[in-house]
Amino acid sequence: MSRIQKFTEFGRKILAVGRNYSDHAKELGNTVPDTPLLFLKPMSACILEGEAIEIPKGCIDFQHEIELAVIIGKKCRQVPASEAMSYVGGYALALDMTARDFQREASKKGQPWALAKCIDTSCPVSQFIDPSVISDPHNLELVCKVNGEIKQKGNTKDMVFRIPELLSYISEYFTLEEGDMVLTGTPAGVGPVVAGDVIECSLSDIITCKFNVKAR
Numbered sequence: 001m002s003r004i005q006k007f008t009e010f011g012r013k014i015l016a017v018g019r020n021y022s023d024h025a026k027e028l029g030n031t032v033p034d035t036p037l038l039f040l041k042p043m044s045a046c047i048l049e050g051e052a053i054e055i056p057k058g059c060i061d062f063q064h065e066i067e068l069a070v071i072i073g074k075k076c077r078q079v080p081a082s083e084a085m086s087y088v089g090g091y092a093l094a095l096d097m098t099a100r101d102f103q104r105e106a107s108k109k110g111q112p113w114a115l116a117k118c119i120d121t122s123c124p125v126s127q128f129i130d131p132s133v134i135s136d137p138h139n140l141e142l143v144c145k146v147n148g149e150i151k152q153k154g155n156t157k158d159m160v161f162r163i164p165e166l167l168s169y170i171s172e173y174f175t176l177e178e179g180d181m182v183l184t185g186t187p188a189g190v191g192p193v194v195a196g197d198v199i200e201c202s203l204s205d206i207i208t209c210k211f212n213v214k215a216r
C-alpha cells in the first residue's frame with residue numbers, strides 16, 4: 001500500500017467547506033457565501049469502515065452530511081487555481097457528521113462550531129480513491145442512505161466553489177500538506193441519525209462505504 005493510501009495516519013488537518021451546495025444552504029435557511037466558508041476538523045475525528053459513529057453526549061440531532069473529500073498529494077501554499085489540480089493526490093468519500101443542535105446553539109451565541117463538527121468519530125471516511133479512476137471530479141453522484149432509504153442524492157457538478165478555486169483560496173491562508181483533506185461541502189437532504197442506524201454512502205459507481213451509528 002502506498003503512503004498516500006494511508007492518509008488518515010499521517011495527514012495533519014481537514015479543511016471543510018460549508019454551504020458549498022445552494023440546495024443545502026437553502027434547506028437550513030442559510031445564504032450561499034460569497035467566498036468559501038471554512039472550518040477545521042481534526043484528523044482525530046476520522047474513522048474508517050469497521051469503526052462506529054458515536055452520538056456525542058447531550059446531542060439530540062446528530063446529522064449525516066455526505067461529501068467528496070480531496071486528499072492533498074504534495075505540499076502547497078498560495079497556489080493559483082490554474083495549477084491547483086496538480087496538488088490533488090486522491091479522493092475519498094467522507095461524512096461531515098454534525099451535531100446540528102450544538103451548531104444551532106453555537107451560531108446563536110456567536111461561538112465556534114468545535115463541538116458541533118470536530119468531535120471524535122465525526123469524520124468517517126472511505127478507502128482512498130486513486131485519482132486515475134476519476135475522470136471528472138465535478139461530475140460525480142453522491143448518495144447517502146440511512147437504513148437503506150435514500151436521504152441525500154446530489155452531484156459534485158453543483159458545487160458553488162469548485163476544487164481548483166477551493167484549493168487556491170484555502171492555500172492562500174493554510175499550507176496544505178500531503179495527506180491533508182479538503183471536504184467540499186454537502187448537497188441537500190441532511191438529517192438526523194439515531195443509535196442502531198446504518199449509513200451507507202456511494203460515489204457514482206466508484207466506491208461505497210458503510211458505518212453503524214451507536215450510542216456513546
Ligand SMILES: O=C([O-])CC(=O)C(=O)O
Pocket residue numbers: 016017018019020021024028065096098103184185186
Ligand atoms: O453545517 C453546515 O451546514 C455546513 C456544512 O458543513 C456543509 O454545508 O457541508
Ligand SMILES: [Mg+2]
Pocket residue numbers: 016017018065067096185186
Ligand atoms: Mg459539511
